[in-house]
Amino acid sequence: MNTTPVWSVDARTGDRTGEVAVEADTAAVDAAVRAAHAAQPALADRTLRAAFLRAAADRLEAHGEELIATADRETALGTGRLTGELARATYQLRSFADIVDEGAFLDVVIDHADPKAAPAPRPDLRRWKVPLGVVGVFAASNFPFAFSVPGGDTASALGAGCAVVVKAHPDHPATSELAAAALREAAVAVGLPADVLALVHGRQAGVDLVQHPLLSAAGFTGSIPGGRALFDLAAARPAPIPFHGELGSLNPVVVTEQAAAERAEEIGAGLAGSFTLGMGQFCTKPGLVLVPAGAAGDRLEKALTEGAVDSPSGALLDARMRAGFLAGFAERAALPGVSVPVRAGEDGYAVRAGYLSVAAARLAEDAHEVLLEECFGPVTVVARYHDAAEVETVLGRLGGNLTATLHAEPGEADAADLLARLTPLAGRVLFGGWPTGVAVAPAMQHGGPYPATTSTGTSVGGTAIERWLRPVAYQGVPAALLPVELRDGSAGVPRRVDGVLER
Template sequence: MAVPVWSVDPRTGKQREQVAVEATAQEVDAAVRAAAASLPALADRSVRSRLLRAAAGALEASGPEIIAAADAETALGVPRLTGELARTSYQLRAFADVVDEGGYLDVIIDHADPAAQPIPRPDLRRYKIPLGVVAVYAASNFPLAFSVPGGDTASALAAGCPVVIKAHPDHPATSELCADALRRAAVSVGLPADTVIVLHGFQAGVDLVGHPLVAAAGFTGSVRGGRALFDAAAARPRPIPFYGELGSLNPVVVTEAAAAERAEQIGTGLAGSFTLGTGQFCTKPGLVLAPAGEDGDRLLTALTAAAGEVGPGVLLDSRMRDNFLAGAAARSALPAVGAPVPAGDGGEHAVRPGFVTLPAADLAGADDYDLLLDECFGPLTVVVRYGSADELSAVLDRLPGNLTATAHLGAAEAAESDGPAARLLARLTALAGRVLVNGWPTGVAVAPAQHHGGPYPATTSTSTSVGGTAIERWLRPVSYQDTPEALLPPELRDGNPAGVPRRVDGVLELAG
């Protein structure tokens, strides 16, 4: 019996329309096999580049319809979604540039050297090839940039991998519209439409990660769901890489000097950051270590005022709302925890933002407060007041891996290369994949130097899901030894007919 997939308006809780039906095991198998059949057609780099650019154009052409559907399904608002669509198109074109440039292939050629010591060297030529079909699990909180047309899909296509995407149930209509745009783009450049396929249903996601033709998977979501899929990927007869983004506290440390210089500015900035997008950013600052004392009090006063001015907001679905309300209540009920601005019910289908406070000595010394070290998805943050460097260090020792870690420093300490600030950054570097100074982590620029990842449970690997190097997840290296020129891929032939950057006999050669 077919199970319908409904589009639901989180502002009202009412069903909008039936969008699709959940995929059966047979349909998952057919989808993966169809995607695998398109793999040879993606071998041409120039075709992949054209596909990515065509996909960006197709999304933009359908932009009004996509944005309207996304707003109706997520309540994220037209301005936010308009920016997200622009970001999504930008990253597709950015990966097209990566493909055109060719440096991601990491071509290395070592010509034969019979006289090499201590062992004669054969002719060796190395580059990277696509893994195969990639399973993508769409995110709830970014219906465009981290979903059907998002970074996982863009980077996989750039690598030469067809994708089968498990749509998120919070925005099925948006997913179908985006899939249609991507599939039309594929056909427009001469590729099979099944280069991109979208499926719906929880069980479809489970079946997808276990399919023998799926070569890798990318996931953005909860620790519980991501860990279950990660374990399933590892338990296969032939395990596959699983690149999961699972959860992050994104700690912020405010030094005494920073609080003394600009307590009010930091408090106001924190309120804007943890309530941005109704607190549904994976980079939301969820734990803030601020000094005790008068300057810390000033920060807390500013935070209280700014957070209190933020109105109620709608979360992505009713389940997330229920979890947020339960999580906020459980944190507020812990001993010694204060709630200057209580987070809670904001009326039907909405929540109110807020924050809780706790002395650092309590968090550092008792397992009873472990809940405060778990991400609470939604507009809530935890402010921990430390009275000494030892208390600060003890809390940092308890933190899990994170996507980001932020230090707010005073002007003088930021200028010392071997002072306390440098030691603090070293501590934070061990905890996170992106370290910020005097800023806020919400907002992840799409740039070549970006890293969006971190130690577990932030992610299940050391890779990034944002920026040009995200392509590396879907590639594997292969070396050809003593292979005749005519049988080599163009990227590895003498004369560099493919025109890509290469390192030849230890010397870097730019694109020809």
């Protein structure tokens, strides 16, 4: 038995504040997955699991003060930010409860037998979606609620009818324990087994989880190296499983000459607020901004400089991320042709934000490729371009992203073409505004081409539930043996019957 302790650490000082658990060895992970697998059939009752999701939200709110205080100590994100994030997590849980009640996610389609159908007689077919099985969720460092134990992956998987085993993030183990306890209490309160949700700790536990034969899918939010390693393990299993990973994103922004001329100060100030928000620890932070050369771009940079200088210093999530941010900034600042209008640096245990400026033409050089890679923390790169060809060259060197943003004036002749050019690069394309902040809404897409994510799904919004389902068609099955949603007559869920949508 592995007895390596798991410690809660104060993110502002680096001090240990208490042992909260032990790292799960292979036997412990096996026990957690098997218990979740045994508990899963209880989630088949949609009414019961909707009640569970709402009860989970209630329990988190009831324990909110303790959860927020613990998360603030472990992450240094601040009680204001964490209060809003906990509200987001409970909203997500209740939203998925509503989705479960409605039943449209089951995607029920019924085609009655038709001996006269063309081009050949058609048998009776009834199709819907069923849960994949036990889902492994890897908690994120930067969202201890909304993308961790009670986050969107967990809520959507439970909504789909999948039991969940969460691999806690080492940056907030105590917060994870408290949140898991609240969800397990909620399960028992509505008559479900507590093991519909389990929690494990430790690096090796994540490897063992992905490789467990009873795991049916996984959701991950984290770094490109870590996510890619787990993705490869999921694909290399004797029976590969879906791995929905959110790995990394530069989130490019293009500012046109006309937009800079009209709104330089507004855009510069907005960029400063966006890339420093949450100390730059958002997956949608704008990390590369294409700004026109010339007087309008100079005005934009002046406003950006003022905003960056005025932004307060703050702690990052842990010492490793702090060291990585400072080293990453220094590496980029040392490149030929890169200027440093605002230098990032240390401020005790905290850091100060900074940004870099470079001619867009330099980004065509392999030696400057690191400027096209995400640097986690409060830093962005401003690339000054002279013409559309330079913009195209830079965009052509980018991988996939969660977001891409265009700042243009509505009447600009090239605006539509630029939006079309950005669309292949990202899952969410913005016209104006800034990408930080992801609305929990039915139309949201939080996912993009690799390496932003490893699949085409979304981890935010109602359609996130689709990742944990697979379609099954029943042919010629007697009515008494069919799930009630697939029988003739009123089923209480939206259905398409013989080509006609019924509600």
